[in-house]
Amino acid sequence: DADVTQTPRNRITKTGKRIMLECSQTKGHDRMYWYRQDPGLGLQLIYYSFDVKDINKGEISDGYSVSRQAQAKFSLSLESAIPNQTALYFCATSDPGKQTQYFGPGTRLLVL
Amino acid sequence: SQQGEEDPQALSIQEGENATMNCSYKTSINNLQWYRQNSGRGLVHLILIRSNEREKHSGRLRVTLDTSKKSSSLLITASRAADTASYFCASAAGANSKLTFGKGITLSVRP
Numbered sequence: 001d002a003d004v005t006q007t008p009r010n011r012i013t014k015t016g017k018r019i020m021l022e023c024s025q026t027k028g029h030d031r032m033y034w035y036r037q038d039p040g041l042g043l044q045l046i047y048y049s050f051d052v053k054d055i056n057k058g059e060i061s062d063g064y065s066v067s068r069q070a071q072a073k074f075s076l077s078l079e080s081a082i083p084n085q086t087a088l089y090f091c092a093t094s095d096p097g098k099q100t101q102y103f104g105p106g107t108r109l110l111v112l
Numbered sequence: 113s114q115q116g117e118e119d120p121q122a123l124s125i126q127e128g129e130n131a132t133m134n135c136s137y138k139t140s141i142n143n144l145q146w147y148r149q150n151s152g153r154g155l156v157h158l159i160l161i162r163s164n165e166r167e168k169h170s171g172r173l174r175v176t177l178d179t180s181k182k183s184s185s186l187l188i189t190a191s192r193a194a195d196t197a198s199y200f201c202a203s204a205a206g207a208n209s210k211l212t213f214g215k216g217i218t219l220s221v222r223p
Contacts (some may be wrong), residue, residue, distance in 0.1 A: 004154075035213075042200055042213035043155070050208070058210075090154060099143060099209050103154035 003027045004104040006091050012110045013081050021076045021107050023091030031094045032074040033101065034058075034066060036087040043090065049074055050096070081111045117214055118201055124220040131188040133217045135201030136181075142204045144177055144184045145211065149198045158199075159186075193223045 004025045013019050023032065030051045035043040035058075045058030047066040055066060063085060067075045078085055088108050092101040119134045137144070143162045147155040161168045161177045161184065168175050174187040188195055198218050202211040 040215065042215045044213075045210065048210065088152070092155075099204055100145060100157040100160055101155075101211060103156070105154045106152070108152070 004091060004093055004102055006089075006104040006107050008107060009105065010108045012112065014112050015082055017081050019078050019081055019109075021078075021089055021091075021109070023074045023076070023104055025072050025091075025093045025102075025104075027093050027095075027102060028071075029093040029095050029102070030071065031096060032068065033092040033094070034064075034074065034076045035090045035092065036060065036085075037090060037106075038087050046076065046089075078109075078111075081109075083111045085109065086111045118199070118217045120217060121215070122218045122220070124222065125191055126222050127191060127193055129191055131191050131195070131219055131221070133186045133188075133199055133219070135184045135186070135214055137184075137201075137203040137212075138182065139203075139205055141179075142206075142209050144175075145202045145204065146173075146175060146184075146186050147200045147202060147213075149200065149216070151197075155200065188219075191219075191221045193221050195219060196221045 007022045033048040034046040037043050044060050049055050049068045065077045088106050090106050091104040094101045117136050145160045146158045149155045159170045159175050161175050172189045177184045198216045200213050200216045202213045
């Protein structure tokens with residue numbers, strides 16, 4: 001969905017490196033989310049933000065941090081990447097009144 | 113930990129047949145949603161059913177919800193090869209209705 005974009009789409013990095021994944025949306029939604037997906041598993045919530053001044057930890061926030069720079073932008077950082085953070089990462093947005101989520105195309109991250 | 117569990121984990125059917133997928137969850141919910149994911153791509157919302165609803169239709173999709181059994185089912189009628197994808201249920205609970213996703217069902221529709 002072009003309304004939610006993620007950069008980069010693919011990334012290879014080395015253990016110990018700091019990397020940032022970016023998400024932008026043009027849907028005008030206040031709520032934004034970061035998930036990771038591992039093969040054969042569902043999505044696990046890393047962090048979520050209900051507005052620019054609100055940041056909340058999800059199920060698996062250890063090793064990750066986020067920044068909500070504006071309503072439209074929500075970045076996920078891996079402070080010191082490790083191989084078990086190799087996964088597919090998704091950003092999503094939602095309108096509080098509708099409760100459905102709109103997902104970006106994903107970022108495939110490989111940590112060597 | 114994940115609240116939703118789908119069943120079966122994988123389903124293979126012939127084009128034209130119906131596909132039924134089941135989901136169970138553990139706690140009280142505000143609503144239950146189904147999403148579809150084509151290989152390696154983002155999830156797309158299919159349908160939402162509220163906790164006070166028992167059945168809902170959208171095109172070839174029919175979803176049911178049984179809150180007493182904490183379960184939901186998604187029926188895709190007259191399946192097409194293009195329905196081949198992974199399907200996830202997601203339960204929305206709590207004041208903020210955060211979603212908890214199941215592990216997904218892989219549906220393969222043979223032409």
